Every structure is written in C-alpha cells, then in structure tokens.
Amino acid sequence: MAEIGPRLYCCYKCKNHVSLHDDIISKTFQGRDGRAFLFSHAMNISVGRREDRNLMTGLHTVADVNCGDCGELLGWKYERAYEPSQKYKEGKFILEKSKIVKDNW
Template sequence: MGDLIGPRLYSCYKCRNPVALHDDIVSKGFQSKNGRAFLFSHAHNVLTGPKEDRQLMTGLHRVADIHCVDCREVLGWKYEKAYEESQKYKEGKVVLEKYKIVKENW
C-alpha cells in the first residue's frame, strides 16, 4: 500500500483540476450518450451553465451543463429539476461522464 496524499478524487481529464470526491458518488450505473457516467452528490471547481429542459433516457428533466472552472470543458450536467416523481432523487446532483474525468490518489 502506498501513502495516500489525500482523499480519492476525480479530476478533469484535460487540465487535472479536481472536480469530485470518490466518497460523493451516489451511483456508478448512469449512462450518457457517450458511455458510462457517475452520479455525484455534488462537484467542486465547476461552473454551471444555463438551465434547460432536456429529454433524457429517464424522462424530461431541467438540467444545466457542468464546466471545469479552469479549462471550461463540459464534464457532465447537473439535475436542477425532475418532472417525474420517481426521478426526484436526482435533483441537485451532478452527473460526470466517465471519459471526461480521471482518478487521482488511487
């Protein structure tokens, strides 16, 4: 076992800005149009774009794209509002696409 320098986290794949903690993962079972994605309770060092209604695989949601605060790359989206009762648990949470983030301190 190596010495861990801090918490296990995920960073932007382009600029290595830390954006989310492994401990904040709610689900690893999400899909985006580009492949697997993780649902996080929240993200750090990100900017939230304008809110818009978007038809996703699980129905209509109001979402906002999440951008890396350093390089402005779009990393995923934040659920602002879920219109279906069964999807309400996603509100306020963030989806980061797996191919857009890299593991640090593992």
C-alpha cells in the same frame, strides 16, 4: 507515514479536482458519450444555463457542467425532475466517465 488525502476525480484535460470518490451515488448512469457517474457534489466547476431535456428517464431541467479551469464540458447538473421517481436526482451531478480521471488512489 505521510497523510493520505481523499480519493479524487479530476478533469481529464487539466487535472482540476472536480469531485470526491466518496460523493459517488451511482456508477450505472449513461452520459452523452457512454458511462457516467452520479455524484452528490462537484467542485471547481461552472454551471451553465438551465434547459429542459428529454433524457432516458423522462423530462428533466438540467444545466451543463464545465471544468472551472479549462472549460471542458464534463456533464450536467439535475436542477429539476418532473417524474416523482426521479426526484432523488435533483441537485446532483452527472460526470462522464470519459471526462474524469482518478487522482490520489
């Protein structure tokens, strides 16, 4: 029997692996263009310049996250949360549901 690897999420444009299904913390987030997932880790990405943004849950310092292969904007990384109740997001990644596809499911 063939070895089955981990379930992955990939960039919808170039199929670059960007995160593991097991790294999903929540599926109830909102991105720029609709639903988004909060991940504990992301891979094969580039992280942009930090900037402060007012999001639905208050002021955060975030950095855009792009596919490491094709450069497509996939979401953002939470660098800093100013509200104590939002601190759990620090260092985590938002990937837009419309920008990622499942692989190896």
